[in-house]
Amino acid sequence: MARQIDRISLQGSTPGTHREVVIRRYGKAQARPKVYVQASLHADETPALLVAHHLARLLDAAQAAGAIAGEVVLVPYANPIGLNQYVNAEQLGRYELRGGGNFNRNWPDFFPTVAEAVDGKLTDSPAENVALIRAALREALATIAAQPVHNELLSLRLALAREAVDADMVLDLHCDEEALMYLFVTPAHWPQAQGLAADLGCHAVMLAEQSGGASFDEAYSTPWLRLAARFPDHPIPAACLAGTVELRGMADVGDTFAEPDAAALFRTLQRHGAIAGDPGPLPKPLCEATRLDACDSIKAPAAGVLSYPVELGDKVRKGDVIAWLIDPAADDPTAARQPIRAGTDGLVLSRRLHKFALPGVTIAKVVGKETLPEREGAYLLDD
Numbered sequence: 001m002a003r004q005i006d007r008i009s010l011q012g013s014t015p016g017t018h019r020e021v022v023i024r025r026y027g028k029a030q031a032r033p034k035v036y037v038q039a040s041l042h043a044d045e046t047p048a049l050l051v052a053h054h055l056a057r058l059l060d061a062a063q064a065a066g067a068i069a070g071e072v073v074l075v076p077y078a079n080p081i082g083l084n085q086y087v088n089a090e091q092l093g094r095y096e097l098r099g100g101g102n103f104n105r106n107w108p109d110f111f112p113t114v115a116e117a118v119d120g121k122l123t124d125s126p127a128e129n130v131a132l133i134r135a136a137l138r139e140a141l142a143t144i145a146a147q148p149v150h151n152e153l154l155s156l157r158l159a160l161a162r163e164a165v166d167a168d169m170v171l172d173l174h175c176d177e178e179a180l181m182y183l184f185v186t187p188a189h190w191p192q193a194q195g196l197a198a199d200l201g202c203h204a205v206m207l208a209e210q211s212g213g214a215s216f217d218e219a220y221s222t223p224w225l226r227l228a229a230r231f232p233d234h235p236i237p238a239a240c241l242a243g244t245v246e247l248r249g250m251a252d253v254g255d256t257f258a259e260p261d262a263a264a265l266f267r268t269l270q271r272h273g274a275i276a277g278d279p280g281p282l283p284k285p286l287c288e289a290t291r292l293d294a295c296d297s298i299k300a301p302a303a304g305v306l307s308y309p310v311e312l313g314d315k316v317r318k319g320d321v322i323a324w325l326i327d328p329a330a331d332d333p334t335a336a337r338q339p340i341r342a343g344t345d346g347l348v349l350s351r352r353l354h355k356f357a358l359p360g361v362t363i364a365k366v367v368g369k370e371t372l373p374e375r376e377g378a379y380l381l382d383d
């Protein structure tokens with residue numbers, strides 16, 4: 001049996017234009033586990049496009065060898081709108097220029113509709129509850145899809161959500177600006193995600209019950225956790241392991257990165273039973289998981305040029321200088337340098353790619369172990 005390639009046309013475009021999303025399908029529809037992988041929802045995060053290319057090659061070979069045990073859906077570019085957003089020769093793939101905001105925020109919250117739909121129908125069987133909830137998730141999405149689709153962004157969101165909504169595993173492939181490999185998952189899913197983090201060689205795994213931005217992955221992971229809390233008398237497993245993989249930094253694009261990354265994802269699919277075959281022993285993990293609210297997301301207090309005295313992967317102490325912010329317009333150049341300091345002990349995970357900062361932009365992330373008081377219960381994502 002060959003893999004199937006579908007091309008989904010987006011609705012809501014202007015006359016004379018046409019965009020489509022490509023969906024590569026492997027294995028049998030409705031076989032379990034179902035794994036959904038998409039690349040570059042933030043369309044200018046190019047590392048994911050190359051990882052998806054290598055993963056497609058591995059999945060094609062597995063399909064030809066009859067080794068797909070579950071169902072695997074790969075979307076090699078998740079955002080054809082952003083992919084083509086160029087302004088003055090610069091690709092701008094994080095926000096929709098038409099006004100739809102950040103492509104990875106404000107995904108639908110299925111929880112209220114699903115909670116209402118399954119109330120009174122849950123049983124003592126985890127498997128029955130999973131099937132019931134999955135059907136309710138599909139129904140909740142169908143209700144949204146029944147509304148008029150008045151723009152391409154909504155059409156794109158529906159096309160992607162339709163594939164991911166009933167998956168056992170959802171991997172959303174992104175990257176940071178300059179960064180080491182890292183992963184976001186919920187605390188409840190961390191036990192299931194440990195192998196993924198080890199296979200990918202993650203230097204940080206950041207856990208949050210809900211980060212506040214309604215990101216793509218949380219649309220599928222968090223309903224299960226909230227349903228379990230809402231219906232404590234019925235067994236409801238955390239049945240969708242959804243995570244955001246940050247494939248290092250924007251400039252870390254090349255086969256030397258992408259080929260091993262794709263192989264690591266492939267082994268993860270083997271470990272979760274979606275693909276047959278021996279993935280070999282799990283590499284030693286490079287990190288423990290830490291809470292996202294313990295990660296110091298350091299902002300620029302003013303505009304200026306950034307110079308970093310620290311490298312990615314450096315261990316720093318609270319109060320250490322992470323960056324110098326330099327005002328090139330200062331009258332006295334000896335007083336033009338402002339130190340920006342770490343707010344926690346931890347690992348330098350990311351830095352800004354463009355070294356001219358505007359006030360309020362994130363210039364570095366330092367992964368700490370203790371929850372930072374100002375981050376507790378706060379909005380935890382960068383916009």
Ligand SMILES: [Zn+2]
Nearest residue numbers: 042045174175
């Ligand atoms: Zn991203």
